[in-house]
Amino acid sequence: MSQIEDYLLNLEKNLMTGNARWVADFTESFRAFKINNVNFDMVVRGNTRGKGFLLSRLFAYTALPNYQVACLVFNPNQFKQFDGQSLNTVLDTVKSYMKKNELKWSWLVIAQKGAFSEAIKNAVSNLAIQEIGVALIDVGSKTITPSQGYLGKAISKYIK
Amino acid sequence: MAQKKYSSLQISDLFKAFFIVLMILTALYIASIFIVFGGFWVIRELLIMNIIFSAIGGWYLYKTRIHKLFLFDEKGFILEVGKKEKIVHKWSDFDQVSLVHRGYGEFAVRLYYDQGKKFIDIPASKLKLNSSILRFEVMRLIKGSSGKKS
Numbered sequence: 001m002s003q004i005e006d007y008l009l010n011l012e013k014n015l016m017t018g019n020a021r022w023v024a025d026f027t028e029s030f031r032a033f034k035i036n037n038v039n040f041d042m043v044v045r046g047n048t049r050g051k052g053f054l055l056s057r058l059f060a061y062t063a064l065p066n067y068q069v070a071c072l073v074f075n076p077n078q079f080k081q082f083d084g085q086s087l088n089t090v091l092d093t094v095k096s097y098m099k100k101n102e103l104k105w106s107w108l109v110i111a112q113k114g115a116f117s118e119a120i121k122n123a124v125s126n127l128a129i130q131e132i133g134v135a136l137i138d139v140g141s142k143t144i145t146p147s148q149g150y151l152g153k154a155i156s157k158y159i160k
Numbered sequence: 161m162a163q164k165k166y167s168s169l170q171i172s173d174l175f176k177a178f179f180i181v182l183m184i185l186t187a188l189y190i191a192s193i194f195i196v197f198g199g200f201w202v203i204r205e206l207l208i209m210n211i212i213f214s215a216i217g218g219w220y221l222y223k224t225r226i227h228k229l230f231l232f233d234e235k236g237f238i239l240e241v242g243k244k245e246k247i248v249h250k251w252s253d254f255d256q257v258s259l260v261h262r263g264y265g266e267f268a269v270r271l272y273y274d275q276g277k278k279f280i281d282i283p284a285s286k287l288k289l290n291s292s293i294l295r296f297e298v299m300r301l302i303k304g305s306s307g308k309k310s
Contacts, residue, residue: 009292012259012292016259016261017261017265026261027260027261027262028258028259028260028261028270029258029259029260030256030257030258031257031259031295031296031299032299051263
């Protein structure tokens with residue numbers, strides 16, 4: 001099994017049954033998901049209202065908002081050269097997917113084996129999109145470069 | 161590819177069926193005792209009979225309404241729920257696959273058809289199958305069948 005596939009399995013498990021459940025209840029995972037000609041390795045959908053049992057379910061129903069959310073994982077190797085323009089293309093794709101599916105927020109994980117260029121690291125770390133948290137992850141060294149904003153800062157804890 | 165068959169005993173569902181029948185029989189027992197004697201007495205023999213009938217009734221309810229049987233080969237699959245519900249499909253009917261977490265660690269493989277408007281769930285955890293492996297197997301079969309279709 002490739003390192004990327006291994007990482008995807010672990011991330012999927014963590015999102016659906018691991019500690020990411022404190023952020024959202026991720027319930028459905030798609031693999032090899034194509035959106036507007038961009039191939040995402042994995043798209044995990046969920047909502048911010050957890051199911052729980054008895055009292056926690058009642059609490060979730062009365063106190064938590066029911067926002068639809070997603071975590072999209074993308075491998076940049078499908079682009080000949082992954083630069084700022086490619087990043088914008090992917091972000092536009094994520095935005096259109098969010099609009100179509102009425103998602104409140106999303107995480108975009110850009111995962112590859114090997115280091116990212118400094119230019120793309122700078123581009124991501126300077127991003128400040130309120131409704132999308134972006135992170136670059138080198139699955140070999142587990143180095144994460146997150147974007148700014150609340151979602152960007154939160155993402156690092158859940159995608160390792 | 162030979163046809164594969166999965167039909168393991170789903171113990172949690174069997175207990176569920178047993179308790180449903182037990183609750184119904186206990187309610188009937190309390191009501192009938194109250195109507196006949198105008199009060200409530202615990203008759204040990206009747207309570208034991210209740211449990212025995214619940215075990216028989218629970219097993220019957222489980223086998224006829226709840227038990228899941230899943231058969232598949234490279235062309236399609238059959239999913240039977242109890243004796244009354246039988247779902248038969250070809251892999252080529254489907255266009256998308258997902259893995260669904262139903263809560264409490266229970267997973268299913270969801271198959272979308274009719275351009276994503278309708279879906280069928282294969283209850284992988286209930287069938288004691290590895291949901292992730294089944295998902296990839298189903299994705300491969302759907303891809304293979306759509307290749308043959310075109």
